[in-house]
Structures are given as structure tokens and as C-alpha cells.
Amino acid sequence: MNLKKIHIGSLVKSKVDEHSMPVERIMKFFSCTEEEIGEMYSQESMDTLKLLRWSKLLSFDFFRIYTGHLVLYSPPTRKDKAVKVGNSKIEFRKSIYTEEVKNFVLNKIKTGKLTSGEVVARYRIPKTTLYKWMKKQ
Known part of the structure; x- marks a missing residue:
């Protein structure tokens, strides 16, 4: 899985294939046509409500993919979020x-x-x- 460049539609499609989920069940769940499902598979990014529904349907947290991206590719955070206790600072991670x-x-x-x-x-x-x-x- 490429965490640097995320194409969420193709990841959703691969999970659907992995679960061998019938297209009829997906169409009923989303109340949409087969063409609209195909369009979702081709999207590089997706509305969060749709992605949440996909996560529920496939029992997989697609948002963790983005969290992984943030962990690996976000700039360093400032270290001034430490709690001062007496003369020392404690940082909770x-x-x-x-x-x-x-x-x-x-x-x-x-x-x-x-x-x-x-x-x-x-x-x-x-x-x-x-x-x-x-x-x-």
C-alpha cells in the first residue's frame, strides 16, 4: 500500500473484491446505481460521509490510511505542548x-x-x- 499517494477509490474497490461483496448489496446500502459505485471506485478522494459508510459496510477503518500518511509525512510538531510540573516538563505521547x-x-x-x-x-x-x-x- 502506498501511503504517500492515496487513491481511496481503488483501495475501497480492493476491499470489496477481498470480501467478494455482491454489487447488489452495495447498491442497496448506498441507494445508488452500479454506475455511481463505479464512479466512487475511480475517485482519488471521497466525501467523509461516503467513506464512513464504506468503512461500516466493509468493517474496515479507511480513515486509518490517512492517519498513517500523517504520521509518516507530516512536518515535525512543536515540542512546546509539554506539561510543566515543578522545574521539569513532562510530555505525554x-x-x-x-x-x-x-x-x-x-x-x-x-x-x-x-x-x-x-x-x-x-x-x-x-x-x-x-x-x-x-x-x-
Whole structure:
């Protein structure tokens, strides 16, 4: 999966094919024609309500694909969001790495396209996190 350039219509189509979902069920769910479904498959971007409905129909969170893109390709955030406690600052981080992001990064290392050092530098993933992923693989 290419997380840099997302064509959501083709990703939806591949999930439909993966589930072998009948077109009649999709037409009934969306109250639309087969041509309109074909148009949705050809769209590079999609209305969020439609994408939410596709997510429900196919039991897959398509929004995570965009989250993965943000994690890998967004500019670095400012570090001034830390909470000050006494003389020190505490920064709370939540695990934001989805399975798609982990698989993407590990695949880059496995195929030799990037080294672990390059992954750490390019995507700002902590070394310890990356090494834990590699160890579990």
C-alpha cells in the first residue's frame, strides 16, 4: 500500500473484491446505481460521509490510511505542548503507529530500500520503538 499517494477509490474497490461483496448489496446500502459505485471506485478522494459508510459496510477503518500518511509525512510538531510540573516538563505521547504504518516501515527495511537509521531520521520514529517492531517480526 502506498501511503504517500492515496487513491481511496481503488483501495475501497480492493476491499470489496477481498470480501467478494455482491454489487447488489452495495447498491442497496448506498441507494445508488452500479454506475455511481463505479464512479466512487475511480475517485482519488471521497466525501467523509461516503467513506464512513464504506468503512461500516466493509468493517474496515479507511480513515486509518490517512492517519498513517500523517504520521509518516507530516512536518515535525512543536515540542512546546509539554506539561510543566515543578522545574521539569513532562510530555505525554500516545502510541499513534497503526499496523499499516508498522508494516510499511518494516517492509522498507526488509526490502533494503531504507536502513533502520534512515527510517529513524526520515519518519522520526524512536530507535527503541523501531527495534521492538523488528524484534517482534
